[in-house]
Amino acid sequence: MTNPDPRWSAGWPPAPSVPPLVQQPLPRRSHRPYRRRRSWWLVGVLCVLGLLVGMGLGKTVGDRTSSGLSAHSPTPGAGEEPARVLPAVSAPAQRTAATSGYAFLHTQSDGAPVGFSPCRVWHVRVNPELGPAFGYQVVADALVELSAATGLRFVLDGQTDELPSDQRPAYQPDRYGDTWAPILIAWSLSPQPDIAGHGGPVMIERPDEDVKTYVSGMVTLDAINPANADRAALRAVMLHELGHVVGLDHVSDPTQLMAPQLSGLRDFAAGDLAGLAQVGDTPCVPLV
Secondary structure, eight states, X not given: OOOOOTTOOSSSSOOOSSOOEEEEOOOOEEEBSSSOOOOHHHHHHHHHHHXXXXXXXXXXXXXXXXXXXXXXXXXXXXXXXXXXXXOOOOOOTTOOGGGTSOOBSOBOTTSOBOOBOTTSEEEEEEEOTTSOTTHHHHHHHHHHHHHHHHOOXXXXXXXXXXXXXXXXXSBOHHXXXXXXXXXXXXXXXXXXXXXXXXXXXXXXXXXTTTEEEEEEEEEEEETTOGGGGSHHHHHHXXXXXXXXXXXBOOXXXXXXXXXXXXXXXXXXXXXXXXXXXXHTSOOOOTTO
C-alpha cells in the first residue's frame, strides 16, 4: 500500500482507531446485444481488461486517523439500522450455483457472496442526459423489481448532473453529504457501440474482520445502442446491469438474464432470482 496522503511524513499507515477500508476496483460487466456470440471466457476477459486499464488496482478509500474520521469515507455506520430494512427473500430451492444458473462477482473467505448491507437504504441517482425520454421510468421500474428479488431497499432520489467515470469516488461529501455516493445510472457515448451497458459495485474491505461489502455502484448505458432505444430491451439491459451492481456475475446459461448476450429474455429467470436472493441476504455491516 502506498501513502495517498503527503501529510503523513513518517510511518504508514498511521495508527487508526478504526481499521482502514480498502476500495476494490469496480468490476464492470458488459452486455453485448448485437455482436455475434463469442465464447464466455473471451467476453469475461474483455470486460476485466477494460476494467484494469481504466481503474487501477487496490485503490484506497480511506485510512482513518486516530479521531475515527477520514477525508475519503463517511462516518462509520451512517444510516445503518439494527436489523434488516426489508425481509429476506427465499431463494428458489431448485437452483444452485453448480447448475450455472447464477454466479457471484465476489465472495467472502467462507464462500458466501458479497453484497450490500440489508440494514441500510441504498440510494440511486440518474443522469438522464443522452438517455431516452422513458429512461428514468425504466430505472424506477427496474429498481422495484430488483428490490423484490433481493430484499434490499432502494430509493430513487431523482436526477443528478454527475457524469459517469471509471475514476468515480465512492465518497463525495460536497455533492451528497456524509454518506457513500449513491448508485449512479447514466448514459454515455461508448467507444464500443455494440456494448449496450456496463455495471458493477464498489467493494470495501475490512481486513481486520475479514469482511467485504458493497457501498455504491454505477451503471453506464450506451446512448446510441439500438437496444437502449427500445423500452422493453432497455428494461432487460437495465435489470442485467443492476444485477451486476448487487453482485451477480455473468453465467454461461443462455436462459438466464445474466448471460452476457442479450436475447429475447426480458425478466430475471429462476437462476438469476436464486442468486439475487443470496446477494440480498448478507449480514449487516455497521462499521462501514
